[in-house]
Amino acid sequence: MSSPAATETLPAATPAAAHIFTTVLSHGPLTRLEVARRAGLSAAAVTKAVRPLIESGYLVEEADTGAGAHTEVRPALGRPATLVRVDGGRALFIGVKLTGDEIIGVLTDLCCRILLARRVPLAGRDPEAVLATAADLVRELLTEADGYGVRVAGLGIAVAGDVDRAEGVVRYSPFLEWRDVPLAGLAAAVTGLPVTVDNDVRALTVAEQWFGAGVGLSDFAVVTVGAGIGCGLVVHGRVVAGAHGVAGEIGHVTVDPNGPPCHCGNRGCVEAIAADAAILARIRETGGTEVAGTAEAVDRARHGDTDAREAYARAGEAxxxxxxxxxxxxxxxxxxxxxxxxxxxxxxxxxxxEAFTAAAFGSAAQCDVRTRPLPFEEWARGAAATAIQCFITAPN
Structure with a gap:
């Protein structure tokens, strides 16, 4: 198995250099002029930051063939422009998404492209048992990484709930029933890797900002529906956690003061009406019959069951x-x-x-609301993206 020791850091000694590298990562390959324009920096600052990144192999230069992903208009005459891009094979990362039932792990390159993906079931939710299963999965991915001949530079873990990323502590995770678990420290001790722990929706939002439907947008949101209702926010180009790490918790916004009780202690929260368990509870309450699970509820609704259709309509409104x-x-x-x-x-x-249009004020209704189905492997990829983010910004 590869040694998990990761002493090398990205030679991005300043916030500007880290910003330049992230710009190339998300938008490259780009000319230096285009990097400067997108990053809002001078050409001299870009040249100064790019040089050590090229010398260390994290950025590479190539001739512009006109087939790149950049958008700069190139001159018709003269020498072809030189592009810079991130060498994705320069470092590897592991991302892990924890659910209440299983662990999903991925091995990615520096460009967050998934190279391998694995899923393992959880036998229990005790932190020690979950950590042991996760550590075995990480070791398996580390062994697989041997074949790429490149070190694994970091591990990201994504968990639903209230997560203090700065401290690496899971304050509260409803699906795992955890409180105040110092997950980053525990995981680092058993894997030997630098570990980043973040809320799962925020981690997914980082991936969407850098590589998905949020690329190029300074302000957008990711709303997730399913076992819970989550929301990740990007404001002025930054993923927002808030002063206490719970920014974006629209699942606990009250939309019906007389609605059902929520596990957070309030009533009528979006999650208390629209999460999977809430929908099942509503069908049982109105129909008086047991529902085995979400698949059965969906099947009933699609076959015209009035109670199931009403429960989903109510969820959609919330x-x-x-x-x-x-x-x-x-x-x-x-x-x-x-x-x-x-x-x-x-x-x-x-x-x-309909509910969005009715409740959105003025021009807020012009917001582009779109769906993007993503498997849990993409959430694990988001965890890897947070590890890449920490690798880029880590002090030398």
Whole structure:
């Protein structure tokens, strides 16, 4: 197995250099002029920052063939421009997404392209048991990384709930039933890797900002539906966690003061109405019959069951109001709806749109609301993206 020791750091000694590298990572290959324009820096600053990154092999130069992803208009005459791009094979990263039932792990390159993906079931939710299973999965991925001949430079772990990324502590995770678990320290001790722990939706938002539907947008949101209702926010180009790490918790925005109780202690939260468990509870309450699970609920609704259809319509209205709250407060250019709950999107899409349009104020209704189904491997990729983010910004 590869040694997990990771002493090398990216030679990006200043915030400007880290910003330049991230710009090339998200938008490259680019000419230096285009890097300067996108990063809002001078050409001299770009040249100074790029030189050590090229010398260390993290950036490479190549001739512009006109087939790159950049958008700069090139002159028709003269020498071809030189592009810079990130060498994705220069370092590897592991991303892990924890759910209440299984662990999903991915091995990615520096450009966050998934090279390998693995899933393992969880036998229990005790932190020690989960950590042992996760450590075995990480060791397996480290062994697989041997074949690439490149070190693994970091591990990212994504967990639903209240996560203090700065301290690496899971303050509260409802699905794992954890409180105040120092996950980053524990994981680092058993894997030997630098570890980043973050809320799973925020991690997914980082991946969407750098590599997905949020590329090029300074303000957008990711709303996830399924077992819970989550939201990641990007404001002025930065993923926002807030002073206490819980920014974006639209799942706990009250949309019906007389609604059902939520596990957070309030009533009528979006999550208490629109999460999978809430939908099942509503069908049982109104129909008086047991529902085995989400798959059965979806099947009933699609076959015309009145109680199931009403539960999903009610969920859609709550989600639409929650999204409108985000649009009214922050005015994002785009809201991306994702999560495992999209499997039933046809059952509440109309209600989401109608409730959003009714509740969005003025031009906030112009927000581009779109769906983006993403498997849990993409959430694990988001965890890897947070590890890459820390690698880029780590002090030398």
């Amino acid at each position: 989600i639409g109001r929650g999204i409108a709250t985000v649009a009214n407060l922050l005015g994002p250019a785009r809201v991306i709806i994702s999560g495992e709950g999209l499997a039933a999107y046809d059952l509440f899409a109309e209600q989401i749109r």
